[in-house]
Amino acid sequence: MKIKLNAWFQCIKGCSGRHPLNEIIYKCPQCDELLEVQHDINLLKQLGPDEWKALFNDRVGRHEWPYASSVWGKKEWVCPNLDNKNVVSTLEGGTNLFWAERLGSQLGLDDLWIKQCGMSHTGSFKDLGMTVLVSMVKQMISEGKNIRAVACASTGDTSAALAAYCAVAGIQAIVFLPKDKISLTQLIQPITHGVLTFSLDTDFDGCMKLVKQVCEKNDIYLANSMNSLRIEGQKTISFEIVEQFNWEVPDFVIVPGGNLGNISAIGRGFEMLKELGLINKYPRLVCAQAEQADPLYRSYMSGFEKFEAIQAKNTLASAIQIGDPVSVKKAIKTLQSFDGIVEEASESELANAVGRANLTGLFCCPHTGVALAVLEKLIKQGKIKKNNRVVVVSTANGLKFTDFLHNYHTGKIEGVSSDFAFAPVNLPADYEKVKKAILNTLE
Ligand SMILES: *Cc1c(COP(=O)(O)O)cnc(C)c1O
Ligand SMILES: [Zn+2]
Numbered sequence: 447m448k449i450k451l452n453a454w455f456q457c458i459k460g461c462s463g464r465h466p467l468n469e470i471i472y473k474c475p476q477c478d479e480l481l482e483v484q485h486d487i488n489l490l491k492q493l494g495p496d497e498w499k500a501l502f503n504d505r506v507g508r509h510e511w512p513y514a515s516s517v518w519g520k521k522e523w524v525c526p527n528l529d530n531k532n533v534v535s536t537l538e539g540g541t542n543l544f545w546a547e548r549l550g551s552q553l554g555l556d557d558l559w560i561k562q563c564g565m566s567h568t569g570s571f572k573d574l575g576m577t578v579l580v581s582m583v584k585q586m587i588s589e590g591k592n593i594r595a596v597a598c599a600s601t602g603d604t605s606a607a608l609a610a611y612c613a614v615a616g617i618q619a620i621v622f623l624p625k626d627k628i629s630l631t632q633l634i635q636p637i638t639h640g641v642l643t644f645s646l647d648t649d650f651d652g653c654m655k656l657v658k659q660v661c662e663k664n665d666i667y668l669a670n671s672m673n674s675l676r677i678e679g680q681k682t683i684s685f686e687i688v689e690q691f692n693w694e695v696p697d698f699v700i701v702p703g704g705n706l707g708n709i710s711a712i713g714r715g716f717e718m719l720k721e722l723g724l725i726n727k728y729p730r731l732v733c734a735q736a737e738q739a740d741p742l743y744r745s746y747m748s749g750f751e752k753f754e755a756i757q758a759k760n761t762l763a764s765a766i767q768i769g770d771p772v773s774v775k776k777a778i779k780t781l782q783s784f785d786g787i788v789e790e791a792s793e794s795e796l797a798n799a800v801g802r803a804n805l806t807g808l809f810c811c812p813h814t815g816v817a818l819a820v821l822e823k824l825i826k827q828g829k830i831k832k833n834n835r836v837v838v839v840s841t842a843n844g845l846k847f848t849d850f851l852h853n854y855h856t857g858k859i860e861g862v863s864s865d866f867a868f869a870p871v872n873l874p875a876d877y878e879k880v881k882k883a884i885l886n887t888l889e
Contacts, residue, residue, distance in 0.1 A: 684715025704766030
């Protein structure tokens with residue numbers, strides 16, 4: 447497709463000034479607020495809603511580089527002026543929208559769907575945004591910009607995605623991880639990609655401070671979600687959901703929130719769909735937090751009158767163990783436009799939500815457990831009704847968190863009673879004994 451399109455960085459508070467997407471800039475030079483990517487909507491309106499739908503549909507499942515990726519299949523809406531040869535892709539997105547019929551009926555819902563975003567190259571939805579960021583880095587390097595490495599602080603999934611995409615592109619990456627606060631798989635991911643991996647005696651917020659300092663000088667590009675290129679990729683979750691529902695909008699979308707880039711990205715996706723006429727209403731957005739790391743929930747309870755960063759406490763939902771979220775202002779703005787709800791889940795609630803869901807064939811991570819526990823609460827509170835269509839965004843693959851599941855099923859999580867725990871049966875290889883155990887179970 448050869449129509450002229452344009453997108454740029456702009457201050458979220460509306461200061462004047464547009465910055466090209468291939469400029470190394472993260473904050474507004476006038477007021478120090480975050481930037482967001484703006485698209486020239488009038489140029490995008492050169493195609494009507496039906497033409498966009500047809501174009502996007504046409505690309506699904508084809509292997510014309512790079513459009514088979516569900517992020518790049520919507521390139522015009524994501525990052526239009528990037529050279530296709532600089533795209534760094536692992537065929538992101540296009541994940542299953544799973545009809546959770548059995549889980550839904552146990553919870554009293556007719557229409558529950560799990561968007562399985564963790565079914566991706568590095569096992570979390572962070573791939574969606576990282577493909578955009580690393581592609582832009584490749585473009586900037588090809589233009590001669592001085593970028594010696596790309597760095598991020600992470601609770602485990604951002605670093606895995608950064609490491610993999612940089613390894614695909616042959617770009618040096620550096621990751622800052624909080625020691626003992628991520629899963630073993632998440633620690634191994636950057637290591638096996640040969641990335642410089644720091645395991646630091648601090649929490650995520652401490653890693654974040656350090657990486658910002660490192661990137662300020664040193665010609666190192668910052669890959670955290672304060673870099674709003676990532677948001678442009680993450681917003682395709684919303685495009686995929688409505689496309690999978692044949693361009694219908696669900697009633698609720700629930701997503702676990704930590705640094706709060708994703709709740710705003712999902713909002714941004716729905717806004718674009720509406721501005722360009724592909725949908726005519728919004729879902730209600732729900733941000734699900736862990737009780738142990740709930741600064742947004744506290745702010746919500748005060749009607750968003752104030753926001754205070756907190757010291758996040760240890761939670762099983764380690765990827766959202768964040769007390770000082772970078773994107774909080776964007777998130778509050780989004781929740782206000784989407785009749786949003788913030789609810790929280792305790793350690794016991796999130797672990798048992800995973801236990802229950804996995805009995806219906808899912809294989810959830812603890813963060814998806816937070817979202818599912820919040821779903822249960824909103825049903826009990828009457829905010830979500832039996833006939834509502836609900837999408838829970840499953841953010842990572844449960845296979846990254848087998849240490850959590852192992853502890854759950856062996857009853858080893860302090861303060862959590864494992865209501866759905868099962869253990870393997872240890873027996874000698876003896877037919878009679880095995881038969882007896884089977885008959886006991888089938889009774
Ligand atoms: C990053 C992440 C989140 C939260 O996204 P934010 O944009 O930080 O709010 C939730 N779940 C998982 C598994 C993640 O990796
Ligand atoms: Zn500004």
